[in-house]
Amino acid sequence: MQGLDEQPVQAHNIDGFVFLYSEAQQKRYLSSRKNLLGHERVLEQAMESGYRTLLPLQFGLVIHDWESVREQLTVPKENDLKQLFAKLEGYREVSVKVLWDQSSELEQLMQENAALQAERDRLEGKNLSMDQIVKIGQAIERAIAARKQAIIGAIQETLNPLAIEVIENDPLGEDMIYNTAYLIPWDTEPHFSEQVEALDRQFDSRLRIRYNHLTAPFNFAQLS
Structure with missing residues (x-):
């Protein structure tokens, strides 16, 4: 080497x-x-x-x-x-980073949420007060946060039970919504990989999932 x-x-x-x-x-x-x-x-x-x-x-x-x-x-x-x-x-670290397109998510949100879209369309082109701007902004922010949490919840439900330890790191950049390291038994990685692929199919083209199946255990080898 x-x-x-x-x-x-x-x-x-x-x-x-x-x-x-x-x-x-x-x-x-x-x-x-x-x-x-x-x-x-x-x-x-x-x-x-x-x-x-x-x-x-x-x-x-x-x-x-x-x-x-x-x-x-x-x-x-x-x-x-x-x-x-x-x-x-007998264990290895693997990592999963999940990214989405914020603009696409917002557009899809509006298509799926008729009430929110109607409110936005009603106010479009008008001179809005600060309260109106804040109100619609907060409503959209809460809806986006709920969509994000639903994705994260599905990932946690699928992958967390397969690991003996999980460390959630801060996302890197605005498009990354999940950045997590897992400590898993070495020989169970193929099954873990299959579950990551299943999540990728579940969310179709909505997400970009970056999976690193072999990395040094930086997250789990911390001296106190």
Whole structure:
């Protein structure tokens, strides 16, 4: 495997913990898309090669000597690290990101909600007071929020029972409505994937579902 700057990935054992690393060619590395993908690719290749249980370190971490790793990590955090390894043994992280088109959702909302559409059409072209603007805006906002929650509820009902732990992250961008990581048994991923595909068919072209079936457990490998 190759790390950043096309340096070979090596392994180093400290106190029974094996670290994957490559020699840094720069004093610090920018969190660019290229660098982040290179970092994640090494972790994914390691898992695909059979090292299923690993703890990802923060991107861009550069050390000068291994003794500092012992002093700051493996010795003071030995028990915490072992507990994390035990927790993750036999499990993998997968993620689901759900996006929709807000304009299309609003248009579909109006088609399905005759009363709301009639109210909007009645006020269209008129000089509205601030109260009228706020009232119709709040009504549309509540209806959109209800549509969003219905989608999220369907996803939670389908996928959450398949995971032993679920972490909901903040959406990235205005079009993303759901951003969630799941910790699932390693060998049940094919069934989990089938359920994601079923959700995709259920909502047809209304949603874009991005599913990552293999990623390092960034969300579930947090030291306290």
